[in-house]
Amino acid sequence: MSKISAVISVYNEEKNIERCLGSLTFAHEIIVVDNSSLDKTAEIAKKYTKKIFNQKNNPKEIDIQKNFGFEKAVSEWILSIDADEEVSKELAEEMAGVINKKNKHIFRSIKN
Numbered sequence: 001m002s003k004i005s006a007v008i009s010v011y012n013e014e015k016n017i018e019r020c021l022g023s024l025t026f027a028h029e030i031i032v033v034d035n036s037s038l039d040k041t042a043e044i045a046k047k048y049t050k051k052i053f054n055q056k057n058n059p060k061e062i063d064i065q066k067n068f069g070f071e072k073a074v075s076e077w078i079l080s081i082d083a084d085e086e087v088s089k090e091l092a093e094e095m096a097g098v099i100n101k102k103n104k105h106i107f108r109s110i111k112n
Contacts, residue, residue, distance in 0.1 A: 014037075032049060
């Protein structure tokens with residue numbers, strides 16, 4: 001069975017992060033890249049994963065910050081998600097079905 005890693009790069013997302021992380025229960029691992037948040041983002045994330053990595057915030061290098069998280073993932077599949085997004089139950093089921101068939105497929109948009 002294929003596995004999926006969810007990767008989230010965040011900065012000061014205490015108002016959004018719990019809803020997002022709560023929607024990722026289907027993922028085999030959740031990786032949070034905390035870009036030096038000044039609020040309770042990292043504290044909230046600890047309820048959902050031990051894989052929290054810190055780095056300096058640089059909004060001009062968001063691609064580098066996301067790639068940092070991707071490099072930490074161990075699963076065959078990676079879901080990149082923002083803290084203000086969530087995965088519906090239907091989307092999670094669809095992703096599980098697709099990755100377990102090992103088909104190349106572009107997933108539908110994530111629900112905002």
